[in-house]
Amino acid sequence: MSGIEEFKSYLLNQDKSINTIKSYVSHVEDYSRWFQESFGISFTKLYRENILDFKSYLLNIKNLNAKSINAKLAALMKLNEFILSKNIQEDIVVFKTDYIKVQTEYASPAIITRQDVESFRQTILENESKRDYAIVTLLAYSGMRISEAVNLKLSDVNLTAREIVVRYGKGKKQRLVIINDKVVNAIKTYLSERTKLRNRDSEYLFVSRESCRISRTRINHIFNGYSDKITPHMLRHFFCSYALEKGWSVHEVAGQAGHANIHTTLIYTNPSMEEMKRKSNLL
Template structure:
């Protein structure tokens, strides 16, 4: 798909590309089912109808609708650049304004995280324990963790080079928990692969393997929840907002600000005082 190449040329992350492609395919399917003809270009009135369909029929949350419209906006730019249509039909006014979360996205506490990490160690081994510890105490994304090279980690400097979204590089500082976990894993690692975390066959580990051991060890904690935990916990431990944004690879500090909000637990406690 030419749109995929267009996104790749603009340095979009693989997950973002696949999400955008899915959103565009969803719109094309809706268009063809609604109007009985092939979709050749975008029309403003159709976009408004689609937005109404998502909001009132599908009952999607505003942030989900906004994500779909964002993908269509990029597709609109692609169509213009390729001479398929002339005007940008999706504007900022068309994007639904949605209320930012009042509660912090983090909903797990440190004790729960540490109990989960121990479960991972006991039930699935040192490699998975090292991965989960990295996610919890360095704030990495799963895609970032499986792409770490052996040469990216510097134990003496306590630094880790990470390639994030859009192939942006950052330096993440790592603590004793991570260093001990990774070193312990490396003692039993037997592979010539350049990647730090390898599969049983010795090749690069796939993100699906990470998701699999998370499901095995918890029906509540996910890799993304550990990332939320890191951001919230780091702020509580004295990190500044810019420091957390850098560690987690947030493109905007506004994302990091969400973690300064009251926790769900605290909000529920306050509700019981009413």
């Protein structure tokens, strides 16, 4: 099989995000290790029989859940597509019908409350990091993804109009995000502090001491340092649920969060898992 770097380039040319590429590559490497351990050789092409054996191994030996198995199969589908394009083989051996069917969860994915979020923001504020406070406030009250936040440039932010242009959204789609006074005030305070930083000339909004743009890893590290419950993605879930609760329409939330499918947004109209458990005790 062609090298992993060629596979990465293939994915990049298809405008896949860096995180998607990392995920695909990791899953392909898992398959490669399994193949090596099973047969004592490296695989050069994909065979239907091997794919089915790998799926059985993941399900019965590794005891992975359906979502994890389907993610690995999706990566192998993309690999199959790649080696077809390289004329390494001529047949498709991984299909969407191989996916394990999963019933869509009914409960809302939002598991943190407004009090959780406000308490978290206050903890960050009292640590006196204006940048971290601005990042947390932005993620909580804009619905933006962490990858979108790290890629924001100063020119993308209009505090007077209370608007942010997300130029690097999922699928390379650009959208306009509305921000409230909490976000505006947090960013304003951060910007006054930013002028004193070594990387103040950076075009990116959020900088660090070491880099002209804060990294996704660094933001995750900040969250882990203050909470074992709240993550950047949970704040996105919180925003979608809380905005709907406060009267935003499903279409407004979908547009703000950059959901490609309205059904993704609709799940936030469902009750939380805790609420469903409470109701079950009423039966």
